[in-house]
Amino acid sequence: MEIVGQLQKQYVDFINSLFREGYLDDQYVQLQKLQDDSNPEFVVEVVSIFFEDSEKLLNDLASSIQQQVVDFKKVDGYVHQFKGSSSSVGAQRVKNACVAFRNFCEEKNLDGCSRFLNLVKQEFYLVKNKLETLLRLEQQILQAGGTVPLIE
């Protein structure tokens, strides 16, 4: 099946580039391993939850920073949470941005926090985009009758 082969190659190239560029890390592979016959849509489900929760989280973050009097502890709490969830799905760059973000929270550096909020948002949307593409490719492969190659 030429199409399947092509799609698979596309998939492999793409996911490798994501690893290479640090968008995804090994945790994503762990998620893929959890997917099996009893749980065929696992990755899609988890990633969807991640996207949903993160949007909400980012909103909360934004509003917490925009307060008259910023409660840095609260901000830090959100960032910490985001760090946790992003690392759990393997969104490495998002996680790294969160780590740096927390430093500014600790320092109560509002300017730094604002900047990093933007950065974190940016990274999030980037990885969201990439993951959606990746998952779409997977779907296409499956629909074409092939299997999704598992990268180690």
Next chain:
Amino acid sequence: MDSQTVKPMLVSLSNAYWKSGDGISDQFPVGLRVLVVDDDTTCLKILDSMLKKCGYEVTQKSDAESALDLLRKNKNGYDIVISDVHMPDMDGFKLLEHIGHEMDLPVIMMSADDSKDVVLKGVNHGACDYLIKPISIEALMNIWQHVVRKRKQELKEKDFEGSGISEDGEQQQKSPENFDYSSSANEANYKNLKKRKDEEDEEERDDTSTLKKPRVVWSTDLHQQFVNAVHQLGIEKAVPKKILELMNVPGLTRENVASHLQKFRLYLKRASQHQSGHNNAFMGPQEASFGPISSINGLNLHALTTTGQIPAQSLAIFQAAALGRPTTTSVPIVDQRNIFSFGTPKLTSGDDQQQPNNNIEQMNLFHRIPSSMEPKQLATLNPFAQSSGGMNMQVDSPAQMGQPQRMTQVFHDINGGSHVSCLASSVGQPNLLQVIPSGVHGPSYSSVSQPSTPPGDSFTLMSNSGLSTLTSKGMLQEEVNSEMKGSRGFVSNYVVCGGLGNSPNTIQLVNSSLADNALRIKNERLADMDFQNNPFPGQFSEEDLISALLKQPEDFGLVENEFNFDGYHPNNLPL
């Protein structure tokens, strides 16, 4: 995965097995009932999937209150709880405390936060493990160990509570084991957990409840305090209550002290039993014959000496080994003896039996000192780091020891009046001294009370506590701890406290050198030894001893550079 019909069976099976505390079903840990608490839905889902993949039964809760609620309604419904640290409605630590008090279930904390203070907090609040997010499935695969461990702990506590023989030793063993198994592989976690156990954190007092008693770790310091208190009161009059008062350690209970005291007394008793049998060894160092020597550190000197089998050559060799010099040299036996006592490589099997030698006497002396377990004698040697009845190293000259006295004095001098000598006790083990082969892992001890103990493995010059005491470096602590783990009974090991001025590294070298050497010497003929027939001069000066101990070449006219362990080459041994 498990069908619906299979699950209930597994549940009941696991209940039955796990309740019994020791029965492990074939399917264990399949069916382990886990309660996961995390406000982050993504993580919750991932954990759920991972745990199920491990074969566990999973219940999810996204907030602490409902989790607690569930646990209260279903006290025996879960085996282990995994909870996030940061949650909006209740701090994960608070949840941890509640569970600890009310249900006494093992609780694993997890967080994306890997900072040491948070990990430490987890430990202090009683978490049995701390996982850093992102959590891998490997980390989850081994969580069942916490359930088993807790069950065992509970059983033992129940058994021994009354008799007061708490499983301190076990507790110590648990520590390293815990980390070996735990796949969380969190170094910070490890260090913090260890630190917590060693430090007798005050917060332990909070955890103390009727339901669950935190296990007391008899660290070097704590044991020393204990010993001091006992000595202050007098061994006859030392009662747990008074000891507790004197020690004044927050969080320590009378029961802890009572059980420790019991062990200590046992230790002393055995020591004195050996002592009485070995009196001659201590006396008349000049005699060619020597009394039975308690086995030391794997050296079954006792057996060897009684049979008159410890070859002078062996002694010489050991000494030489210790000294790092060829045994064929004409180094006075005295020196060697001194050294020998410290770093006696195991006199291995009785294969080496050869004629008794005066040297051995000397050896005995050294060995005896620690093994005799007489506080006084030991006191001179070194503060016992731990457990082992705190041979308080006060400089009391045991009446019966002529030689030992000298030795001890030497030690004392070496230590500059401090108790440095090398008696190190293993953590939690009733060992006087533990010479642990750094390079050799094995039952590196011989217990005084077990003359039949086969010559253990080679010595290592080292005593965790001793070294720690000496050098204030916990460097070998961990090593010793792990070694100690395997030791039993009373170990009359010597630790050559090179601590006085020597870097720990030196000691380590010595250890490994000796260890290697010991192994090498093991079955070799010592007939070549020159001093084989040398009488026991017993004339070594204190300086010699000190030098031997410290292996500081300058002072030791007799010993040359070979005393420098760094330069020790096993090849030097004329074996």
